[in-house]
Each structure stands twice: as C-alpha cells, then as structure tokens.
Amino acid sequence: MNSQKRILVLCGGKFAFKALQLLAAEKFLCGIGIGKGSSIISEVLEGESEKNNLAFKSFPDKKSLSEMKPWIENLNPDFIFSISFPFLISEDILSYGKEKFINFHPGPLPQYRGPMPIFEVLKNQEKNTAISVHFMDSKYDEGPIIFKETLKINEDDTYGKLAVKLSNHTAQVALNMANMAEYAKEIPSSIQESTDAYYYEKPALTDTCIKWKNMTASEIIALVNSCNPWNTGADTSFEGEQIKIITTSLFDQSHENAMPGTILVINENGTINVACSDNKQVSIEILKTDIGIITAKQFNYQGNILGKKFK
Structure with missing residues (x-):
C-alpha cells in the first residue's frame, strides 16, 4: 500500500x-x-x-x-x-x-x-x-x-x-x-x-466610498457590510471630516425626496436616519470619526447634526 x-x-x-x-x-x-x-x-x-x-x-x-x-x-x-x-x-x-x-x-x-x-x-x-x-x-x-x-x-x-x-x-x-x-x-x-470571467483589483478608496447621490439604501448597507472590519467601515465625509460608517440598517420609509445624505431623524435609541437616493432611509448605528469609534448618539453630541449632510 x-x-x-x-x-x-x-x-x-x-x-x-x-x-x-x-x-x-x-x-x-x-x-x-x-x-x-x-x-x-x-x-x-x-x-x-x-x-x-x-x-x-x-x-x-x-x-x-x-x-x-x-x-x-x-x-x-x-x-x-x-x-x-x-x-x-x-x-x-x-x-x-x-x-x-x-x-x-x-x-x-x-x-x-x-x-x-x-x-x-x-x-x-x-x-x-x-x-x-x-x-x-x-x-x-x-x-x-x-x-x-x-x-x-x-x-x-x-x-x-x-x-x-x-x-x-x-x-x-x-x-x-x-x-x-x-x-x-x-x-x-x-x-x-x-x-x-471578471477580475477585480484590490479595492481602492473609490470602491469603498459611499456615493449618496446615486446609491440606494440596500447598496449603501451592502457596501458598509463589505467594508467591516477590514476597512473599518465605508468611507464618507461630514462637515469636511473624513468619516467611516461601520454599522447601519434599513429604515424602510419614504423621506419625501430629501437630498440624499441628509440626516433626517435622530431616534430615541440614538441612531440617526439618513436619506438615500431611492427615497428610502438608512439608520446609522456605529461610526468612526477623528475622536475614535463611536455610536451615532455620541456623534450627535458633537453638535446639532439634524439636517446636515454626509457627502
């Protein structure tokens, strides 16, 4: 044998x-x-x-x-x-x-x-x-x-x-x-x-960045999940600061065509709802900012964020 x-x-x-x-x-x-x-x-x-x-x-x-x-x-x-x-x-x-x-x-x-x-x-x-x-x-x-x-x-x-x-x-x-x-x-x-056949190169910043103007709520959630944890989260910016969104979920409700990226609601549980291009919303829970990894509630404590936009 x-x-x-x-x-x-x-x-x-x-x-x-x-x-x-x-x-x-x-x-x-x-x-x-x-x-x-x-x-x-x-x-x-x-x-x-x-x-x-x-x-x-x-x-x-x-x-x-x-x-x-x-x-x-x-x-x-x-x-x-x-x-x-x-x-x-x-x-x-x-x-x-x-x-x-x-x-x-x-x-x-x-x-x-x-x-x-x-x-x-x-x-x-x-x-x-x-x-x-x-x-x-x-x-x-x-x-x-x-x-x-x-x-x-x-x-x-x-x-x-x-x-x-x-x-x-x-x-x-x-x-x-x-x-x-x-x-x-x-x-x-x-x-x-x-x-x-299709060959995908290693993701660059353009691949990990949320494009609020044309991405649907499900596309944003998918991007956030695909970037967690290797890229810490999906990239975006807020008031000139580079931000990473780490955890988010669907809030399946119309926002009456608000500008995509606009913070619409600050919920009682501390999450924040943001308008998406398909007239739906995503609810953000965890982010990474210059001060570290924080909850959306802590992010809100940095100042009045209602009505401001992620870009």
Whole structure:
C-alpha cells in the first residue's frame, strides 16, 4: 500500500488556520509556507511547525520567492495547496509538477477573480458565494476548476462574518481535496468559461466610498457590510471630516425626496436616519470619526447634526 500523500500548504495568514489544523490532524500536512504575513502570525506558525515536526518557511516579499522552488524540491510534497497565498506563483515554480498546485479561492470562479472576492460578492449583494478549488497556472485564478462548494450569504453577513464562515468551510473542503488526491487515480477538472470571467483589483478608496447621490439604501448597507472590519467601515465625509460608517440598517420609509445624505431623524435609541437616493432611509448605528469609534448618539453630541449632510 502506498504511503499517505504529503501536502505542503502555502498561505497568507489566519484564514488558513482551520485548514492547517485539520490537515495536520489527518496526517496530510508536511510543511507550511507563509507569504507576507504579520510577524506575530509567522511566529505562531513557525512555533507550531517546529512542535509538530513540519517544515516551515516565510516568504515576506516577491523577491523571496526565488527560494521557493529549491525549498519545495527538497521537501518533495505530493501536492501544494494554496490558501490565501498573496503572491503569484511563477511558471518556474509550477514546473515542479503538472497539476500539483491547487488553489482554494474564496469566491465563485470565473466571475470573481481577484484578491478580495469576499468584498465584491457582499458589495454586489450576491445571495451565494463559493469556495472554488482549481489547478494553478501562471495567472491569477485562471486554472482549470476541480470543484466548487457553494455557501449561502446571510443578510447580516459582514466581511468579517463571511470570512470566518469561509475559513471554517475551507478546512473541510481542503480535507476533501486531500482525500480526493489520496484515492483518485486522476483529479478531474474543467476549463473556466472566459465569457463569465471578471477580475477585480484590490479595492481602492473609490470602491469603498459611499456615493449618496446615486446609491440606494440596500447598496449603501451592502457596501458598509463589505467594508467591516477590514476597512473599518465605508468611507464618507461630514462637515469636511473624513468619516467611516461601520454599522447601519434599513429604515424602510419614504423621506419625501430629501437630498440624499441628509440626516433626517435622530431616534430615541440614538441612531440617526439618513436619506438615500431611492427615497428610502438608512439608520446609522456605529461610526468612526477623528475622536475614535463611536455610536451615532455620541456623534450627535458633537453638535446639532439634524439636517446636515454626509457627502
């Protein structure tokens, strides 16, 4: 009987932790490579690797990738799993073995290629997302699809909530993939449909900024959720001060076509209602201002804000 397959995991940090733990528990994991991770996370992974007799290497920048191929060749894994690894793997490194590099992309492919699909699916108000497992090639997220696991997006999901959900589910998906690699004579895959493909760059300020004049209430809520917590919240401005809105909800009531962005009501519970372009309102609960993260009630204490506008 052949010995169990040995899997090296290339990762970018905390998102891969559950998968690393499960693969280690099932005796598949032989090494960990981390790319551009924080020093604390790198130290934790290095310590755990040493304790469990696993190979470990840090790749802090693109230049350090020149050390990857000889490290992999020395370790000689059967497969290399990539879970949120931040750098593109070159053709030279991929030449280690055909169909040995497998990526776990936290979004539907080919529709949501790019580094932050969690942000994009939330911003676009998708009902479902996916973990897309695919063979890697020398381009981001373009290799043949092995399989996809669909996950429902809940109405109250923020970037943080959905990331945790996907991280937990990726662990089981990675174990399923390891078992497939262990027992299948060959791993089936299919070429991605180019007609459905779209690549999203990393979000810029223009992507995280609320455009009060033309965004509906549901679009604003979706943007706020998609920015929490990685961007602290969605960007806006008030009286010349840069503000981030962290938590908001729908107040489904007409405002009789007030100017979008106008603060209409200060509620008894301290939240503030703001006019949106679709004649609905959003109720803001938590913000970040120059004085820190505060409630809408505290924001109101800074002065008379009724009738003033976010821009």
